[in-house]
Amino acid sequence: MPTTVILGAGIIGLATARSLAQLAPPDHRIHLVDPAPELFSSASGKAAGFIAKDWFAPAIAPLGNLSFDLHRALADRHHGRARWSYSESISYSLDRDRDGDPPDTLADDTPSSSTSTDPGSRGTSDPSSGAEVAVAGRNGSQGQGGLDWLLQNTSRAGVLDDDSENAHSDRGFSSDRDEAGDTLPRWLRAKPDALQMISDRKSTAQIHPRQLCEFLLEQCLAAGVTLHHPARATELWVDEDDPESLTRIRVQYLGLLARTVDGRARTVDIPCDNVVIAAGCWTPHVYSTLFPNANRIPRITHLAGYSVTFKAKHWPPIPSPKDTAAPAPPADSTRRRDTAPSACHAIFTDANGFAPEIFSRAAGDVWLGGLNPPTTPLPALPAQAPLEAGELRRLLAVAHALCGADIEVRTQALCFRPVSATGRPVIARMHEADLGDGVKPGGHDGAGGVWVAAGHGPWGISLSLGTGRVLSEMILGRETSADVSALARW
Numbered sequence: 001m002p003t004t005v006i007l008g009a010g011i012i013g014l015a016t017a018r019s020l021a022q023l024a025p026p027d028h029r030i031h032l033v034d035p036a037p038e039l040f041s042s043a044s045g046k047a048a049g050f051i052a053k054d055w056f057a058p059a060i061a062p063l064g065n066l067s068f069d070l071h072r073a074l075a076d077r078h079h080g081r082a083r084w085s086y087s088e089s090i091s092y093s094l095d096r097d098r099d100g101d102p103p104d105t106l107a108d109d110t111p112s113s114s115t116s117t118d119p120g121s122r123g124t125s126d127p128s129s130g131a132e133v134a135v136a137g138r139n140g141s142q143g144q145g146g147l148d149w150l151l152q153n154t155s156r157a158g159v160l161d162d163d164s165e166n167a168h169s170d171r172g173f174s175s176d177r178d179e180a181g182d183t184l185p186r187w188l189r190a191k192p193d194a195l196q197m198i199s200d201r202k203s204t205a206q207i208h209p210r211q212l213c214e215f216l217l218e219q220c221l222a223a224g225v226t227l228h229h230p231a232r233a234t235e236l237w238v239d240e241d242d243p244e245s246l247t248r249i250r251v252q253y254l255g256l257l258a259r260t261v262d263g264r265a266r267t268v269d270i271p272c273d274n275v276v277i278a279a280g281c282w283t284p285h286v287y288s289t290l291f292p293n294a295n296r297i298p299r300i301t302h303l304a305g306y307s308v309t310f311k312a313k314h315w316p317p318i319p320s321p322k323d324t325a326a327p328a329p330p331a332d333s334t335r336r337r338d339t340a341p342s343a344c345h346a347i348f349t350d351a352n353g354f355a356p357e358i359f360s361r362a363a364g365d366v367w368l369g370g371l372n373p374p375t376t377p378l379p380a381l382p383a384q385a386p387l388e389a390g391e392l393r394r395l396l397a398v399a400h401a402l403c404g405a406d407i408e409v410r411t412q413a414l415c416f417r418p419v420s421a422t423g424r425p426v427i428a429r430m431h432e433a434d435l436g437d438g439v440k441p442g443g444h445d446g447a448g449g450v451w452v453a454a455g456h457g458p459w460g461i462s463l464s465l466g467t468g469r470v471l472s473e474m475i476l477g478r479e480t481s482a483d484v485s486a487l488a489r490w
Contacts, residue, residue, distance in 0.1 A: 003029040004029070004276060005033060005233070005275050005276070006030065006032050007277050008282075010034075010042070010278065011044040011464040012044075012278040012280070012453050012456065014044075016276060016467070016468040017030050017216075018219050018468060019471075020468075020472040021219075022223070030220075030223075030225045030226070031225070032220065032229075033229070034227075034228075034229050036230060036381050036382050036383065037230050040209075040213045042280065042281075042382035042416050043209075043460055044210070044213050045209060045415075046414075047307075047461050048359045048369060048461075049208055049212075050346055050461070051206065052462055053203040053204070059486035059487065060463070062484065063427075063463055063467065063484055064459075064466070065482070066470070067463045067466025067467070067469075068466075070465035071207070079320075081320045083211060084207050084211035084215055087206050087207075087343060088205055090204070091200075091347075092348070093196045094188075096349055156355070156357060156458070187366070188345070188358070189403060206360070207361075208361055208362075208363060228268070230257070231251050231252060232251070232252055232254060235250045236250075236275070236439040236440065237269075246271040247272055248269040248270060272441050274443055274444070275290070275450050276451045276453060277454065278452075280416070280454060283298055291435045291438060291440075292436075293436030293438055294435050295433065298420070299420060300418050300420055300454050301418075301421075302419070303374065304374075304416055305369055305371070305372050306369060306412075307412075308369075308413070309368075309411045310365065310403070311366070311410060312366050313406055318342065345358075345359070347359075347402075349402075351394075354372070355370050356370040356371075366399075366407075373391060378416055385414050388414075392412050417456075417458055417460065418455050418457065419457045420490065422489075424486070424487055425454065425455045425456040425459075427452075427467055427484050427487040427488065429443070429451055429474065429488070432447075435448075444476060449475075451475065453471050
């Protein structure tokens, strides 16, 4: 029976496992392997959860469109508002100069590794060579990847700047402030004239990523997917005395499951036709472990990101459709601050040395991030990275400036986003010649069964469901639901 082993149980691995379970014949076996003691302990659980439909460079645009539609359909079908806080979202650019606050109100004096006098000089480390790799940005002045803003600590909203003059008309929403007034983020301490709507609820949405991951895992297990956790893949092997023997992948259990009762290492050998490496920032390590003689290694590096979540006084939870209808606005059409909102908000602004991003979520919390120190090392496992107090103070200074001194801090986090050398995600079958000598799975057609899905940068949550769909179709030899041919070049 055909078998696929997916290495990495973050949101990309889960989305792939779920989609493959839906599309493959019933006898197709699927395994998920993840070494982290706690699942979703990096970006899959700690990222903002912002979802966009049309914020992508041309090479990524078809995948972005597909994934956005899949997110919306999944939420409609499985009560996403209640289960993982899915909500439509409205995006704004906040001009702090126009708002009238001096720049130093948004930062303390703590030095940060994320501040650079020459943001254009930033690059990422190539794990195979140790050299600097320039990460391309948006189509046009910023290349094809769309990630220059991330590495330079400028605003994500910059990806829309090329057509900013016609943004409202091109995107199908009105810039009239009277029409937009009812959707303004009342929880934000900012003058209305300092806010410019850059995307409406038709093209952006918001979720809680950890809750979505928990739902996807539940769906996978219900569909018969086998989870090996905590565990890691150590080698591929074949019985040389049996010419008909299938390629097997050895999985070694970790933690409390690491040893048998007689003290031996606990392992399991799984026959496999396909191996999917969806290990995020740890993809090069997993790849080189299984293919130590590989001629090429996927150039995936990491970018750290700090965040805080908090409760803001004037941001109540958005009622679920099953909840009692929100109270109607007063007769004079003046909206009260305690009126239940109908959509979340995404706010993009600037501070002293970085570009804060603030996202309100349907459950009533606010996520703030955008501080990306480039020198933070990647730990062996996600949860092993210590938090730097100075970086957190910088974020909290922004939170207090924009949302008030009376916020209630709920979490403080550090996660790592995988970034490719091109700035685009890698969704590809690996050519057998690139894998070097050694054992390799054959795939559905005998032409190779090693796949990589990584390098989604800050868009992993947004692109996850589309990635899972097209990769499953590729594994099964089907036509893909979106053109991702440009993402096969790495």
